[in-house]
Amino acid sequence: MSAKPSVFAVVFAAIIAFAWFATQDALPTQAQEPPGETIPPVSVFMPIIAYEQAPTPEPTPAPTQTPLVYNAIPVEPPPSDRPAALHGDLNLALRSYITTTGHLGLVNYGGDTDPLAPQIDGMFAPPRLPVFRSVHQVYDWDWNCGADGCRGAPITDYPVTLIEMETAPNEPLSLPRRTPNIYTGDFKALVLYAEERRLTITYTRRDTAAVGYMIHLENFAVNPGLLALYQATNAAGRGQLPALRNGEIIGVADRGSVKIATRDTGQFLDPRACKDWWSDYTAQCTVQLRRLGDWRLEIGD
Numbered sequence: 001m002s003a004k005p006s007v008f009a010v011v012f013a014a015i016i017a018f019a020w021f022a023t024q025d026a027l028p029t030q031a032q033e034p035p036g037e038t039i040p041p042v043s044v045f046m047p048i049i050a051y052e053q054a055p056t057p058e059p060t061p062a063p064t065q066t067p068l069v070y071n072a073i074p075v076e077p078p079p080s081d082r083p084a085a086l087h088g089d090l091n092l093a094l095r096s097y098i099t100t101t102g103h104l105g106l107v108n109y110g111g112d113t114d115p116l117a118p119q120i121d122g123m124f125a126p127p128r129l130p131v132f133r134s135v136h137q138v139y140d141w142d143w144n145c146g147a148d149g150c151r152g153a154p155i156t157d158y159p160v161t162l163i164e165m166e167t168a169p170n171e172p173l174s175l176p177r178r179t180p181n182i183y184t185g186d187f188k189a190l191v192l193y194a195e196e197r198r199l200t201i202t203y204t205r206r207d208t209a210a211v212g213y214m215i216h217l218e219n220f221a222v223n224p225g226l227l228a229l230y231q232a233t234n235a236a237g238r239g240q241l242p243a244l245r246n247g248e249i250i251g252v253a254d255r256g257s258v259k260i261a262t263r264d265t266g267q268f269l270d271p272r273a274c275k276d277w278w279s280d281y282t283a284q285c286t287v288q289l290r291r292l293g294d295w296r297l298e299i300g301d
Contacts, residue, residue: 067225072240088141089209090193104132106274122177136162161268162261167253187243194230218259
């Protein structure tokens, strides 16, 4: 009679068999992989677009100017009929101007010549004829529009009524020179309006553009001493305003240029006109213009 296997022997044989089969299943898997490596994951490549915003250039700071000392002189009555900042004849920012095209040099017009007109070359030391960068037209002013008037169309009495002149960087500037005095002490002009980058002067002691010559200067750093004196005298009622002499520094051309508009008895004129504003440079006038209500080019370069 044969002996029956014990329960322990059956269980032990089952464990051995299970272990062997498990080893056989694992071996092929391990054989398919190089030792020490894992199956790489499936990669999905997505484009990465990076936007780098260009840095905003910092504005060139105006050079630090030492506040200069200026004088105020009495203004002939009556005072301006409205605040200067709201006056279309005093604050050129109200009118503004547009860029136009035209000869970037001196021009000739017919008509009378005043040998005592302000000469723009006196703004520079030594006096010179600068390069003209651009030409512009100032807007007219409609006094019948609103309480203080409003901007009209560009003035077309002359083809150009404002110019941009090239300067050396941070070049000191003076007023356009003139011979007659307006007050004792060799004063030539009166400041009727001033901001940090804008100046309006007249060659009288009248608080108006309607009499005599007027100059608008734009896009330069006004000396802080002159600006402070204007603000103080303006706040005090404009009975006195700052006065200027030939050669007296009014500020610096911190951006390498300065803009100028010229007027006579209120009318905007062409600042390129050599017979009026550049009398020492008539030999360099190569363009002849004629104004007949309108204007037209007569002779080219």
